[in-house]
Amino acid sequence: MTKLVNRKMTFNTKYRQLLEFVVEAIIRISGYSAVVFVGLIFLFLMQESLPTFGEIQARDLWSQRWYPIENYFGVLPLLSGSLIITLGAALIAIPFGLMTAIFIAEIAPLWLREILKPLVEILGGVPSVVLGFLGITVLAPLVREELYLPTGLTAFTGAVLLAGMAIPTIVSVAEDALDAVPKAYRDAALALGATRWQTIWRVTLPAARSGVLTATMLGIGRAIGETMTVMMVTGNAPQMVSGLGSLFISLRTMTATIAAEMGEVANGSLHYHVLFSIGLILFLISLTVNIAASAVLFRARKRTERLLS
Amino acid sequence: MIRLSRHHTERIAFSVIGLAAVATAVPIIVIVGSIFFSGAEAVSWQFLLEMPRDGMRSGGIWPAIIGTVYLVVGTGLISIPLGIASAIYLSEYATDSYWTRMIRLAIVNLAGIPSVVYGLFGLGLFVLFLDLGSSIVAACLTLSIMTIPVIISTAEEALRSVPQSFRVVSVGMGATRWQTIRRVVLPQALPGILTGVILGLNRAAGETAPILFTGAAFFLPKLPNSIFDQTMALPYHLFVISTQVPEMPITIQYGTATVLITFVLTMNILAASVRSWQRRKREW
Numbered sequence: 001m002t003k004l005v006n007r008k009m010t011f012n013t014k015y016r017q018l019l020e021f022v023v024e025a026i027i028r029i030s031g032y033s034a035v036v037f038v039g040l041i042f043l044f045l046m047q048e049s050l051p052t053f054g055e056i057q058a059r060d061l062w063s064q065r066w067y068p069i070e071n072y073f074g075v076l077p078l079l080s081g082s083l084i085i086t087l088g089a090a091l092i093a094i095p096f097g098l099m100t101a102i103f104i105a106e107i108a109p110l111w112l113r114e115i116l117k118p119l120v121e122i123l124g125g126v127p128s129v130v131l132g133f134l135g136i137t138v139l140a141p142l143v144r145e146e147l148y149l150p151t152g153l154t155a156f157t158g159a160v161l162l163a164g165m166a167i168p169t170i171v172s173v174a175e176d177a178l179d180a181v182p183k184a185y186r187d188a189a190l191a192l193g194a195t196r197w198q199t200i201w202r203v204t205l206p207a208a209r210s211g212v213l214t215a216t217m218l219g220i221g222r223a224i225g226e227t228m229t230v231m232m233v234t235g236n237a238p239q240m241v242s243g244l245g246s247l248f249i250s251l252r253t254m255t256a257t258i259a260a261e262m263g264e265v266a267n268g269s270l271h272y273h274v275l276f277s278i279g280l281i282l283f284l285i286s287l288t289v290n291i292a293a294s295a296v297l298f299r300a301r302k303r304t305e306r307l308l309s
Numbered sequence: 310m311i312r313l314s315r316h317h318t319e320r321i322a323f324s325v326i327g328l329a330a331v332a333t334a335v336p337i338i339v340i341v342g343s344i345f346f347s348g349a350e351a352v353s354w355q356f357l358l359e360m361p362r363d364g365m366r367s368g369g370i371w372p373a374i375i376g377t378v379y380l381v382v383g384t385g386l387i388s389i390p391l392g393i394a395s396a397i398y399l400s401e402y403a404t405d406s407y408w409t410r411m412i413r414l415a416i417v418n419l420a421g422i423p424s425v426v427y428g429l430f431g432l433g434l435f436v437l438f439l440d441l442g443s444s445i446v447a448a449c450l451t452l453s454i455m456t457i458p459v460i461i462s463t464a465e466e467a468l469r470s471v472p473q474s475f476r477v478v479s480v481g482m483g484a485t486r487w488q489t490i491r492r493v494v495l496p497q498a499l500p501g502i503l504t505g506v507i508l509g510l511n512r513a514a515g516e517t518a519p520i521l522f523t524g525a526a527f528f529l530p531k532l533p534n535s536i537f538d539q540t541m542a543l544p545y546h547l548f549v550i551s552t553q554v555p556e557m558p559i560t561i562q563y564g565t566a567t568v569l570i571t572f573v574l575t576m577n578i579l580a581a582s583v584r585s586w587q588r589r590k591r592e593w
Binding site: 016019020023024026027028030031032033034035037038040041044045047048095096097099100102103104107108115116118119120121122123125126127128129130131132133134136137138164167171195196197198201218221222224225226227228232255258259262263267275276279282283286287289290291293294 | 315316318319322323325326327329330332333334336337338340341343344391394395397398399401402403408411412413414415416417418419420421422423424425426427428429430432433434437438454457458461485486487511514515516517518521522544545547548551552559562566569570573574576577581
């Protein structure tokens with residue numbers, strides 16, 4: 001009898017140990033999935049874009065004409081288009097986003113905060129096609145009539161909508177950073193006789209500056225990678241940018257070019273490889289932005305730890 | 310030059326900031342409100358449940374709705390287990406080593422990769438290299454990789470917020486590590502994980518660029534038969550009818566936008582209520 005129980009026990013323990021081993025192995029492997037995916041994405045982009053450089057010169061890529069039908073693959077118009085639309089979006093999104101974050105974190109009464117926060121989250125959840133659709137039907141006609149332009153589908157229209165996509169990111173990250181500033185800082189400033197605004201401007205904001213910087217960078221990163229909205233509202237004309245005035249003509253971004261042309265190219269053609277090269281550029285830009293943003297945060301955390309210890 | 314007193318400065322600064330916040334909030338209400346207002350008349354049971362007709366210019370959007378449901382379910386099947394397992398690793402197993410920092414960096418980067426680059430990757434790996442073709446599976450796999458970072462980071466936060474004492478007690482009573490995770494930590498963290506899952510899948514439901522070349526069909530007036538078929542999807546359908554089809558009635562466009570935004574907002578509200586329900590129910 002005892003023997004039987006014993007045998008059952010050892011079977012159970014063995015089974016448990018095996019189960020535990022298998023489960024832990026699965027968990028450990030899954031733990032590294034993110035690294036594997038980033039690696040795979042980089043690898044595939046490299047593999048599909050490298051043949052480009054066997055067929056055309058880097059000089060041809062770095063030129064001003066994008067006209068794939070006649071084998072002109074100059075990416076400068078697309079690159080400058082992406083940059084100026086992102087710049088326009090940043091000029092709108094950074095002030096409005098940061099001020100909204102300050103308002104929510106420091107100034108607004110509780111009830112208003114409870115309305116504003118979910119509202120900004122809702123904007124963050126609106127799919128980019130829906131914003132693009134509203135851009136075509138509502139914003140573009142408005143831009144055309146108010147600014148007396150031949151078409152409303154301009155870089156400016158795209159920049160306004162992209163600002164709408166960047167604002168939720170900026171607000172939520174910056175607001176978190178402001179929230180994380182210890183209450184003792186504010187109390188000390190107020191006790192010394194500073195007004196609330198002086199406290200915000202001289203104490204809270206400087207203390208949260210790394211988080212605010214991260215918020216700005218992530219917002220810009222979001223804007224430069226946006227695809228559908230810019231494809232729908234910027235007019236899709238690959239023209240060279242020549243200064244800020246170009247905000248009011250039709251342009252085309254790198255993301256929109258990939259989305260618009262990938263469906264029609266033959267797999268393995270030069271055009272196909274060039275589009276993958278543009279994807280690789282986008283991937284490297286987002287990698288740089290994100291690594292820089294997390295480095296800023298990491299340094300700031302180190303500094304806070306030093307100050308508080 | 311007049312020097313403002315610091316109280317005047319405060320009043321001016323607060324007014325400017327308050328106005329900026331209003332200028333941010335009002336367009337959001339206008340955006341959502343105008344879509345519901347203009348789309349309400351187009352949405353009916355026929356619109357929801359019928360096939361599109363006349364080159365999409367009349368009829369309904371049933372295949373697009375079903376397609377989006379398929380994509381969301383498929384994406385969930387892949388990304389939920391993988392995302393949660395990865396979060397468990399980071400919160401319960403990983404030590405603060407070089408490789409753990411690499412994982413965190415990879416997650417942050419994955420979350421920031423432009424959606425169209427996911428589309429390119431999906432095309433390169435799933436559609437062409439693994440030869441799945443432009444299909445529901447390829448689209449779901451692509452969307453999953455995009456969704457996973459969202460699930461990992463929210464699930465990890467939820468797991469970490471479970472007090473350490475819970476784990477200590479469980480292990481003290483003789484439970485193994487996995488038993489502790491499965492019976493103690495996971496149930497406690499479930500609502501938080503659920504919030505992350507809903508937010509992640511929400512993003513998958515609304516994205517267009519990753520499915521453009523991996524599985525979305527321009528026009529397909531029938532339901533997909535297998536996971537290797539292409540499918541219509543709501544966001545891509547909205548893109549198609551608002552840019553690619555001439556003489557498209559505006560009511561159908563607004564109707565489609567309304568259905569899509571209702572779908573997404575419902576998921577958002579669901580996530581928010583799970584979060585507040587969890588805060589009230591919490592036992593610690």
